[in-house]
Amino acid sequence: MKKTLLAMAVVSLVGAVLAPAPALAGPDSEITTATMNKTSVAVAGLNTVPVTITVTGDFPGAWVLATLKRTSGSVLKTNYLYAELAKVSEGTWKGNINVPSTADGTFKVLGFEAGNFAGIRENPGSEPTPPPTPMTLAVQGSHQPKITSTTNPKVAPEGTPYTTTWRVLDEQTGKPYGTRLTVGLGTGEVGCGWKGTATKTDTNGALVVKYRGSEETTCLNIPGDPTSLYAMPSAPLRPRSVSATPAKASAPVGTFVNVNGSATIASGCAVWLQRLYGATQWRNVNSATVRASGRFTLIATPAYKGKIPYRALVPECGWGAAATSKPFTITGL
Template identity: 45%
Template sequence: MKTRILAALCAVPLAAGVLGAAPAYAEPDPLLSVTSVQLSKTSVTVTGLQTEKIDVTVKGGYDSDNPGDENTTLNVYLKRTSGSGDLTRVVSTDLKRTAGTVQNGTWTGPLNVPSTADGTFTVFGVGTGPYGSPGSGMPYDITPYAGQNVLVKGSHQPKITWTVSPAVVPVGKPYKITWKVTDSATGKPFGGKVRVGAGVDNVCAEGGPAQTFTDANGVLTKSYAASDAAFLHCFEVPTEPYAIVSESFFVKRQAGVSATPAKTSAKVGTVVPVNGSVSGAPYKCAVHFQRLQGASQWRTVSSSTVRSSGRFTVDGKAVAKGKLSYRVLLSACDNFAAASSKSFAITGV
């Protein structure tokens, strides 16, 4: 959409978008019991790219005598109950046991609160760590716990914008994306390099994208291989263990369409199969057999869809006597822009 917060916690458009709901697993871990969850602060003020630390203490137990569970960590989850910041969930770092036994102990560690959590958050559950996502192998749901509220006063929240070059990427061609991090309140950069993560496909939902830095203006221009265009692109400003702000989308793609009629002349009204292919194989996207009407108007005669191979067959026909121009149009579909084949002639007799 890590997963860190990208897939589990952020409200992120997925080409608009994925993400924004809490992770969903089968059921709470039957071995985990929670006696209490304490936060060291009930309100914090955070600005810009900074985070404010809240100390978290969990008392409870993990009912296991397996030596491998001795180092079990816990995560505390909070959900938004008011306000309109970018984040809808926040989660603590992996809390380590600092007292007692794994069956009856105390776990402590920080919760890092960013400015994008502006609003009121409430503890709603605890889960075993390390923090991750369904894709990282967590088999259980969060154990419910109704806990404290914390008021977050966030300002100058970071905003991510991007520009793809070219704006519509031809299938089979490389491209670039210029990402930018700015202050949403002023529209200006934060005045220094920003640690960010940029990735494609699975890394957007498993483990987080590789981290790097923008320039002093908050800008990072990244080159992408042609093969990347088929997958989700993500960008984030990370903290531990989730993202302060993140965005994800699919680039707009321009397919090539080829089409060849089975015959170049036929009786008027006779079906003439038109076979062709669409680069990038936009499966189940619609293609239309069209005739040229007048100087520039195209009228749809029949339609079909693209097969998983990228090929299609659409029923063409000679709609009138004489040599007329036809084409096949791929409708705009998913992240593919509309595209058409070269025109071809079928003579009606």
């Protein structure tokens, strides 16, 4: 299966994609001033450009975390930026946002809270305190990385071992960066958006990894600081089952017949009613959307007298492979 993210899954799963953890109610810390040494930057490729944030006020502890959220540009890659600010003197904290090319767009400073990234993720505190005046950062990103993945086999039941070939390419040129890249492999609940286990691609940006098949999620991360810059989930397509039964075995030509069915791993996916033309050609004649329950209803309209073969098709969608129901007939009267 090939999954390509052109502009970061799932997913809420994708690069520096980690949204701030839900915060507990608590009193705001006091901020006197908050400044950035740059309000716009240009970043290319896998480089990062530091932007220094300085905040003065009253926070407990040696660290303050600044959080920035995307307000324009592609939401598929970097949606949040973070800066861990260290205490440099009494009442003053300073640190850098390491801005990647995948942050192309505009970000606003949501606010500041006591602690560092890892600590706040584990133990959310009070809501971030917003800056005294709005702060924005404009990012012009070029030659952004694109992560693709291909699994072998393409379709495999859960628990079946498989191999994934990951690739990191220059989205603008479609070519590798020409050097071995440090990436992070992740699995499970923290598979995407974290730094992952560090490893390297080859000079073509490729990395082949064997998986046991029991992992809930596998992901390739481009590491950043304090979290990943961009991440991509992958897994084989899972086998899907589809069933469909007409409400009537026969009906007058031109009348409607409900076809009720169900499909696994298909909530929100399109489902098509297909009719057989000739000996082998199936054509789409009606469509619907699979409900959250996995059920769907299609409408058949017998076009001529005699037995007419139909089937239901759910195309490849999400993590489910394309699948069809067993053929059935409706007799036109």
